[in-house]
Amino acid sequence: MDPSTLNIILTVTIILGATVLPFVLGTRLRRSKPGVLWIGLLLCFIFGPAGQVYVAGWIPWFLIVLGVSLGAQQVLSAQLAMLVMVVFSPLVMFCRMRK
16 A cells, blocks of 8 residues: 555544544533533533533534634634633533533
């Protein structure tokens, strides 16, 4: 097998895994351990907007946090945009789970 083909397969596998893993993990944890605050905050801290999957009714909140994260990347430097995502996503999860 050609090394470039192997690199392409590896890259596609990593991208698919990084995209699918947060959604699968969030939905499974929602069924097995529902409503645990620290799990929701940890998922949002690690996966950003995709961590919103942990609580039912996640689609609008995912889009809001994703929009804020993408908007921050357009306006702020990379470090500040990452800080906004790391702080904003768990904060939204905290507010959703405490209401």
